Amino acid sequence: MGRIKRSIGMALAAGAVLASATACGGHAAASTADAKSSPKASAKAGTTAGASASPSPTRPSGPPLLLDTITPESGSTVGVAMPISVEFTHAVSSSARAAIERHLKVTTSVPVTGAWHWFSDTRVDWRPEKFWPSGTRVTLNADLDGVTDGNGRYGTRSYQHSFTIGSDFETTVSVPDHTMKVTRNGSVVRTMAIDAGSPDFPSWDGTMAVMDKQREVRMTSCSVGITCDKGNPNFYDLTLPWDVQLTTSGTYVHYSTGDPYPGHSYGSHGCVHLSLSDAEWFYNNVEPGDPVTISGSPRGNVAGDNGYADFNVSWSQWLADSATGRQTTSAS
Template identity: 75%
Template sequence: MAAANSGSSARVTAPPMLLNSITPANGATVGVAMPISVVFTDPVAASARAGIERHLKVTTSVPVTGAWHWFSDRRVDWRPERYWPVGTKVTLNAQLTGVADGFGRKGTHAYTHSFTIGADFEAFVSVPGHTMKVTHNGKVVRTMPIDAGSRTFPSWDGTMAVIDKEKSVRMTSCSVKITCNPHDPNFYDLTLPWDAHLTFSGTYVHYSTGDPRPGHGQGSHGCVHLSYANAEWFYDYVKQGDPVTITGSPRGKAAGDNGYADFDLSWSQWLAGSATGAQTA
């Protein structure tokens, strides 16, 4: 004898679409080249990206034209066409509840991040000139001797927004895939001070004990070396999102997602990676 049908059915709940990170942090003050970077825990289908972009609402205290750009199926960044105006207050309202990612997952809640654009603090590195010029709100405030990457290990060209900074960082040739062999002449394992982080692949502006008086050569493994006093000065003033632009290196520009080198892409290249195009926030 068949069991009676109770008329009820099990509810099937879609797995959650989650965010791994939103950068910059809520309440941060950042530099003029800092993008909004949203990283999803799981892949997002190309077919779902326009819908997600429409639910990632950017508002600003002054009108700013910008757009989203997908660097991968997990990372999408929003940047203005040009650098942010100083003093702009920015809010991201990620209203993702119920929004689908195209792979069966749906957002379960909203996220809100607000941050402020601080002073326009920029650094311009000339590899062949062995100098770094620093400007504050457009005025040159310091020019310092530097050494950049060697011909074998050249620095990245292009504009890289500072990822973060630390008073000291352990730097090893093994971690950046140069060599793990302690007998190789390119092997190093050093803890060095006053480090401004430029790329995920390991580029920093910092002081090096192996290059205490920079300004005469190109002998680093890709980093920009300053003297101890200048490295400390730069560390004290630089903040996340400040642009560091390197020119004259043979390596070419850093990829846009190698840290926050978003401005290494032209505006047309940027829009080519957007599902919804330019918008005025």
């Protein structure tokens, strides 16, 4: 089922247009936002102090190194599984990644051990080794002025994002048992009946941080490449309520009119279905960054960059794709 992507990250490029995302598509692949912007010129004025004075240093020549998004949005409160995700508009060379990581400084109100990890040449995420401690205040200082991407582009400014980690609100979904359990700060607050994907359109396994939520989303089989044929039994075109997005490729937790009483069968093309009352409750209580862990599906684990499934990557693999390795944050 399909929709237009709404990122909780801050769009940094003027006129940025976010690519479409998908919903409940069992065979869909992750998509990545692609945005361009017009560079904003900036220069440092030189000074003179007599005939022998030398000009002050100037910014290196070349097009600007620009950021597409920083997630999460500055000033937000997010769940314990939310990474810091920085996306560049153009590719960063492998040779420049260590320098860029050193200019992406993470500080926290309490020391936290974590690391940067490059999912691609345009996306780098920082996450703790384990979930964030609740109540942690986090600041990213991206001091990229004059920093090169290794491909002829140089930063022209700095960015600062600060956010807070909320309560430890965790959700676990058992596909074979058709159940979903929610805990807050370690105590079970609700257990609900669910239906997940079918053998032909299975749900993803693994831990996914909630990306977004909307009261209504239009979902279509055509948008995820299942079928555009209205005569096909897998065709759907529905606007459904209480939608919580888990992946870029379109996994949601939501209510479906086609499966109003879940808890006993396969009922979706990859999403997790709740009853109407349970879906509304979950929507009203869950926040971006809260972890949802699905198990028992035959599809396998979701890729870490399909949304914010960073904790689906093992810590050793996380460090393997870091240019500067493990670090412990200093107090902000």
